[in-house]
Amino acid sequence: MRPAFIDPVFGAQEAFRALMDAMARPGRIQRCDVLPDLPEALAPAAAAALLALTDAETPVWTDATGEARDWIAFHTGAPLVADASKAQFLLATRAMPKLSTLDSGTDETPQDSATLIVQLDALAEGAGWRLTGPGIEHEHRLDAAGLPDDFAAQWAANRKGFPCGVDLVLCTGARLAALPRSTRIEEAG
Amino acid sequence: MNAITPRNAPENAYNFAYLDEATKRMIRRAILKAIAIPGHQIPFGAREMPLPYGWGTGGIQVTAAILGPRDVLKVIDQGADDTTNAVSIRRFFARVANVQTTTRTAEATIIQTRHRIPERPLTEGQVMVFQVPMPEPLFKLEPRLAETRRLHALGDYSLAQVKLYEDIAKQGESGSSYNHPVMVGGRYLMSPSPIPGFDNPKLHNSPALMLFGAGREKKIYAVPPYTSVESLDFEDHPFRPMRAPQHCSACGSATSYLDEIIADDQGGRIFVCSDTDHCAETQGL
Incomplete structure (x- = not known):
């Protein structure tokens, strides 16, 4: 079994601050490089997010198999739940589940919604989508490669249900960016 | 006989920042959801802290959950760095987290506050943590929490508007000089904690992240950076932040928020800046 955080307290704190900054400034890429030795299928940023946020109280869904799945469970x-709609946190290492199939909370308890962590091929600032909304002064640009073709439509539907909705954390290697449900995405034209 | 430990010596008998890791994870999950839903109150399992409710247990738990070894912490109580609440919380984190503390707003990465926002404009690298006694802005109008939850879900804030209307009809202006409710992101009515109305405009489109913790009421909520925060008002009675029309007796400032202080037993009074760091900086101290 490969190790988790070398220092469980400061590793989790650093991962959380990266996540908090990412969630507070949607589309800005944060670095989180606290897991040097991981199962191959896991991106360091995604694994750190899971370690920092999940425990026995949070049902997790993941498509990871083998060593990666065992690592997460341990x-x-x-x-680990088989039904994605029952999960509070989800990690998609390959194709992400459809946003509409996940728990988006209720009008009185929108905080009960799922957080979806997706591992992507590439993530870059300064090009691609134009993001606006809370946490963004004018607009942030984010280019994410490897999401489904109809992602913009899925996100628009997710955004429309505000305050309900799924929050997204996009990861590539040790870098991550977040899309809280409040963010509007305009595709680059 | 027990060994005597110096009062400010780092404390190694507790986990970093006092809280255990499972509690921090629970608070961290609540903080992330709070940022994703600006102004919405998220219930959390507030723990007993080694100080009484009403002394900032909510703010302390939020600070403990986000604090890291590289942070520089400032704590203010009604703007002052040198009052009991501020000193004891600053000393608490110096002991249980061995974290660097400061009284300079410009140097701080985390500012825990009781009822003020510093005069110096905040920056993107800073996080404000507010101590909140009563997070529910409708509390005095609707005592049932199940009902206020429904009103928030429906976005029905007519009670607050009627209250404001009645205040204006009876006395010509809003009845709240502090804790004046705000609309966050055009969606949620939020208590800004008992900050003076003077500070309400500083919440609007702030570059800093604002986190709010209520320990006794067990709620966390947040205003992300660059988010619209509008004080509740009417078109023909716009919200007016209030300030005593005096100059600070110490630094002469005509723009900072002032406290009125009884100066002698002849009824004499002076006005001084509530923000002690800002006042010292203006005086060049």
Whole structure:
């Protein structure tokens, strides 16, 4: 079994601050490089997010198999669920599940919605989508490669349900960016 | 006989920043959802802290969950760095997290506050943590929490508007000089915590992230950076931030928020800046 955070306290704190900054400034890329030795299928930023946020209280869904799945089960202690709609946190290492199939909370408890962590091929600032909304002064640009073709439509539907909705964390290697449900995405024209 | 430990010595008998890791994870999950839903109150399992409710247990738990070894912490109580609440919380984190503390707003990465926002404009690298006694802005109008949850879900804030209307009809202006409710992102009515109305405009489109923690009421909420925060008002009675029309007796400032202080037993009074760091900086201290 490969190790988790070398220092469980400061590793989790650093990962959380990267996530908090990412969520507070959607589309800005944060670095989180606290897991040097991981199963091959896991991106360091995505694995750090899971370790920092999940435990026995949070049902987790993932499409990871083999060593990666065992690593998540062992180090987080989270119950792994087969039904994505029952999960509070999800990690998609390949194709992401459709946003509309995930828990988006209720009008009175929108905070019960799922957080979806997606591992992508590439993530870059300064080009691609134009993001606006809370946390963004004018606009942020974010280019994410490897999402489904109809992602913009899925996101628009997710955005429309505000305050309900799924929050997204996009990861490539040790870098991550977040799209909270409040963010509007305009495709680059 | 027990060994005597110096009062400010780092404390190694507790986890970093006092809280255990499972509690921090629970608070961190709440903080991320709070940022994703600006102005919405998220319930959390507030722990007992080694100080009484009403002394900032909510703010302390939020600070403990985000604090890291590279942070520089400032704590203010009504703008002052040198009052009991501020000193004891600053000393608490110096002991249980061995973290660097400061009284300079410009140097701080985390500012925990009781009821003020510093005069110096905040920056993108800073996080404000507010201590909140009562997070529910409709509390005095609708005592049932199940009902206020429904009103927030429906975005029905007519009660607050009627209250404001009645205040204006009876006394010509809003009845709240502090804790004046705000609309966040055009969606949620939020208590800004008991900051003076003077500070309300500083919440609007701030470059800094604002986190709010209510320990006794067990709620966390947030205003992300660059988010619209409008004080509740009417078109023909726009919100007016209030300030005593005096100059600070110490630094002479005509723009900072002032405290009125009884100066002698003849009824004499002076006005001084509530923000002690800003006042010292203006005086060149």
